[in-house]
Amino acid sequence: MLENPVITTGPKSAPATLDDVAKMAKVSPITVSRVINRPELVSEKTQKKVRNAIRKTGYVPNMLAGALVSQRSRLIIVVVPNIANRAFVDTITQLGQRLATARYQLLLSQSDLAHSSEAELIDAILARRPDGIVLTRQLQSPEARDKLIARGIPVVETWELTQDPIDTVVGFSHEAAGQAMAEHIIARGHRRVSLVWSDDARATRRRQACVDTLRAACVEVVACELEAVPVNMGNGREAMARLLAAKVPMDAVICSIDLLAQGVMAEAQANGLRVPQDLAVMGFGNLEFAAHTHPRLSTVNVDGGRIGLRTAELLLQRIEGRLGRREQVEDVGFSLVVREST
Missing domain, CATH: 3.40.50.2300 (Response regulator)
Incomplete structure (x- = not known):
């Protein structure tokens, strides 16, 4: 009776590092870092060399390490009541596209924002250390609101106007x-x-x-x-x-x-x-x-795309310190579309 063969595998290769990319591209590690984080400081020719090296080595930047240095996670969390809600599609699309140009990642959090669980939701969001939060519905819990205000994180409330905003508002009446x-x-x-x-x-x-x-x-x-x-x-x-x-x-x-x-x-x-x-x-x-x-x-x-774009612009201004808390409440308005059903 034949014994089951023993299958062995070779040692797993270590993941590529920033230094590996630098060596392949024949540039300094600092240049590689700039291409990843501040590409506007590097020539297009050098960017192309570095990106080719990144592709060939399979290097994946460690965003957590970068966040420790910069004190920014480059993460924006958007809270939506239901991802199937068609009303928010254009808003999220435009928001994500504009933030991507500023090298921010969008994370969707689906929650019906029940009053009893709002504070827990905000705790969970803040634990991820986002650079900003977008709410598509007002918070009802004073405790949840107080947590956001105390943390001082930029927040944009969207799709409605409020008399007592947490921070910045983009919406309509x-x-x-x-x-x-x-x-x-x-x-x-x-x-x-x-x-x-x-x-x-x-x-x-x-x-x-x-x-x-x-x-x-x-x-x-x-x-x-x-x-x-x-x-x-x-x-x-x-x-x-x-x-x-x-x-x-x-x-x-x-x-x-x-x-x-x-x-x-x-x-x-x-x-x-x-x-x-x-x-x-x-x-x-x-x-x-x-x-x-x-x-x-x-x-x-209601121009949901405009809400998303203006939300992104104002959120970036808040993150960069060019706009203060509660300095902007923007009414995007609405328009009647009269067709044959009336």
């Missing part, structure tokens, strides 16, 4: 957006309006402003269907089915987001209603599909 949605429906002559709405804090502020504006114009809010986040098109169809089953007398439906509006339109049309002749439908967010529904969806556009 949800109250003004809700008012504008109502004013558009009023101008179209509708008098009995239903709402299909998500129940998060921002949407609630839009809804309250919308309702106040409708009632001030003596427009009746005949029904309000609230949906737990995250929402989808199916939630909109189900909400509309309930309204139709209850025979709610309505001539318009305003929705907190385009996904719900798409579902509302689909269910209305499936039941023989014409949009907008029998029922006007309005959304919020100007998501990509809104221009391709039938009829095309009236909505509110």
